[in-house]
Amino acid sequence: xxxxxxxxxxxxxxxxxxxxxxxxxxxxxxxxxxxxxxxxxxxxxxxxxxxxxxxxxxxxxxxxxxxxxxxxxxxxxxxxxxxxxxxxxxxxxxxxxxxxxx
Amino acid sequence: xxxxxxxxxxxxxxxxxxxxxxxxxxxxxxxxxxxxxxxxxxxxxxxxxxxxxxxxxxxxxxxxxxxxxxxxxxxxxxxxxxxxxxxxxxxxxxxxxxxxxxxxxxxxxxxxxxxxxxxxxxxxxxxxxxxxxxxxxxxxxxxxxxxxxxxxxxxxxxxxxxxxxxxxxxxxxxxxxxxxxxxxxx
Numbered sequence: 001x002x003x004x005x006x007x008x009x010x011x012x013x014x015x016x017x018x019x020x021x022x023x024x025x026x027x028x029x030x031x032x033x034x035x036x037x038x039x040x041x042x043x044x045x046x047x048x049x050x051x052x053x054x055x056x057x058x059x060x061x062x063x064x065x066x067x068x069x070x071x072x073x074x075x076x077x078x079x080x081x082x083x084x085x086x087x088x089x090x091x092x093x094x095x096x097x098x099x100x101x102x
Numbered sequence: 103x104x105x106x107x108x109x110x111x112x113x114x115x116x117x118x119x120x121x122x123x124x125x126x127x128x129x130x131x132x133x134x135x136x137x138x139x140x141x142x143x144x145x146x147x148x149x150x151x152x153x154x155x156x157x158x159x160x161x162x163x164x165x166x167x168x169x170x171x172x173x174x175x176x177x178x179x180x181x182x183x184x185x186x187x188x189x190x191x192x193x194x195x196x197x198x199x200x201x202x203x204x205x206x207x208x209x210x211x212x213x214x215x216x217x218x219x220x221x222x223x224x225x226x227x228x229x230x231x232x233x234x235x236x237x238x239x240x241x242x243x244x245x246x247x248x249x250x251x252x253x254x255x256x257x258x259x260x261x262x263x264x265x266x267x268x269x270x271x272x273x274x275x276x277x278x279x280x281x282x283x284x285x286x287x288x
Contacts, residue, residue, distance in 0.1 A: 006218050007213050008107070009144070009148065011213060012114065016114065016115065016118055018203070019122055020118070021202050022198055022199050023121070025202075026122075026194060027122075028189045031173065032130065032186075035130060035131070035169065039118060039121065039122075042138065042161060046145075049148055053150060053229070056149075056228075056229060057229070058236075062242050065249075066245055068156060068160050068161070069249040071160075072160060072164065072256070075165050075168060076259075077256055077259045077260050079169065083172060
């Protein structure tokens with residue numbers, strides 16, 4: 001089980017995080033930005049799992065559970081915000097929501 | 103077990119690349135499910151099967167289905183896909199992608215030159231659900247309570263934000279069907 005070097009797992013987490021970061025920067029659609037944030041959170045959780053597996057301690061998996069909880073709460077609030085923006089502005093363009101006048 | 107890890111890692115990276123390059127949201131979400139499944143396989147090879155199950159249930163199950171429901175409520179059309187294609191011009195994504203690759207190269211360099219502390223001499227790195235549960239409700243019980251508060255705040259916030267407020271217009275400003283509106287108020 002411990003044949004996989006820790007660097008490889010952390011590299012995978014880094015690559016996934018970078019892909020999510022690129023996507024959240026280049027997209028203008030709010031739903032795609034939310035999906036990218038999910039990818040980044042998942043990569044952060046993967047890094048915790050890799051570290052917890054390296055030391056054979058349960059702490060990494062517990063941190064992953066907390067990240068999972070946070071992602072669930074974040075996606076529900078984010079989707080409610082997206083619905084509200086689509087209802088108000090009739091578009092999903094995040095540039096259309098930059099005036100913030102209540 | 104090692105080969106399984108590398109195959110799953112390659113599938114995860116490829117599926118994530120497909121997610122961030124799709125123009126159609128549903129296609130991107132289906133690739134996202136594949137990516138989460140591959141990460142779950144990585145978790146199994148890392149000796150965390152309980153987390154693999156949670157990944158499939160919560161990420162690939164609940165979160166993706168929630169996003170799909172919202173996309174269905176928005177009733178997007180083919181014009182939105184065309185709009186997405188128009189937004190994703192190479193001159194827009196080359197800059198951020200290059201800068202992110204520079205950051206990734208630095209991360210790879212730091213990981214390569216760093217000497218990782220050796221793993222303690224334990225039999226395998228398998229951590230079962232029992233150990234996780236004991237630690238979760240032992241030293242980390244405060245975190246569990248904070249997670250409960252966070253979920254409660256999430257529920258209340260999602261309900262409050264997702265409510266469609268009825269527009270209230272003064273009756274002098276109403277143009278259509280004032281008669282019907284008055285009867286509804288009474």
